[in-house]
Amino acid sequence: MRYKNLFFDLDDTLWAFSDNARDTFEEMYHKYGYDRYFRSFQHFYELYERRNTELWKEYADGKVTKDELNRQRFLYPLEAVGEGNAALAKDFSVSFFAVIPTKSKLMPHAREVLEYLAPKYNLYILSNGFQELQCRKMRSAGIDGYFKKVVLSDDIGVLKPWPEIFHFAMSATGSELRESLMIGDSWDNDIAGAEGVGMHQVYYNVAGRTSFPFTPTFHITDLRELMQIL
Incomplete structure (x- = not known):
C-alpha cells in the first residue's frame, strides 16, 4: 500500500x-x-x-x-x-x-467514500477553517468518527498553502510526507500547497477547472474515484 x-x-x-x-x-x-x-x-x-x-x-x-x-x-x-x-x-x-x-449537507458520496477508506488508512482533516466551527460541523454531519485527528490553521496561525502548516500536520499526526496524500478542492491551498512540500495530492475538481500550472498526482471530479485510486 x-x-x-x-x-x-x-x-x-x-x-x-x-x-x-x-x-x-x-x-x-x-x-x-x-x-x-x-x-x-x-x-x-x-x-x-x-x-x-x-x-x-x-x-x-x-x-x-x-x-x-x-x-x-x-x-x-x-x-x-x-x-x-x-x-x-x-x-x-x-x-x-x-x-x-x-448544517449537515455533505459533498456527493462523501460518507460512502469515508466508510470505504477508514478501515484501510489513517484519516485526518487538514483545514484552514476556524477551530470553533470545524469540529461542530463534522459532528453535525456525522463524519467526525472517521478521523483520527483534526489539524487546523488556527492551531499554529498559519494557513494552507504555506509549508509550515503541512509540516505541522506531519508532526502532529506522526506522519511522513512520502506516505501521505492531500485531498482537496482548492488548487492553491491544497494542491499547490502540498506540491510545495513534496506531498502527493488528489485534486477534487468541483469547479470545473481546465488549466493547471502542473499536473497533480491524481485528478478526480467525483469522490467515488478515490475508491479506485486507493
Whole structure:
C-alpha cells in the first residue's frame, strides 16, 4: 500500500460548505429583514462573496486578523448599499456562526467514500477553517468518527498553502510526507500547497477547472474515484 495517511480538506471537499453557507445566509437575510436594504438575497450574497474572497486572501497573507476578517465581511454588504450599521452586522454574524455548524449537507458520496477508506488508512482533516466551527460541523454531519485527528490553521496561525502548516500536520499526526496524500478542492491551498512540500495530492475538481500550472498526482471530479485510486 503506497499511502498510509490521507489528509482531507473539509470545506467543499467533504462538508458541503458552499451549500450550507448559502442556506444559512438566506435564513439570516430573512431573520434580520435585509430585504429593507437589498434588491434580493442574490444581490446581498454577491456583494458578500466578492469581499469575502478578497478578505480571505488578505487573511492568508497576514494582512488582516481573523477578527477583522469576520468584522469586515459581514459589514461590507451593508456599507455597499449605504447602510453601514456595525451593530446589525455583528448581530447577523453572531447568529450566522451559531447556525452554520448545525448544517449537515455533505459533498456527493462523501460518507460512502469515508466508510470505504477508514478501515484501510489513517484519516485526518487538514483545514484552514476556524477551530470553533470545524469540529461542530463534522459532528453535525456525522463524519467526525472517521478521523483520527483534526489539524487546523488556527492551531499554529498559519494557513494552507504555506509549508509550515503541512509540516505541522506531519508532526502532529506522526506522519511522513512520502506516505501521505492531500485531498482537496482548492488548487492553491491544497494542491499547490502540498506540491510545495513534496506531498502527493488528489485534486477534487468541483469547479470545473481546465488549466493547471502542473499536473497533480491524481485528478478526480467525483469522490467515488478515490475508491479506485486507493
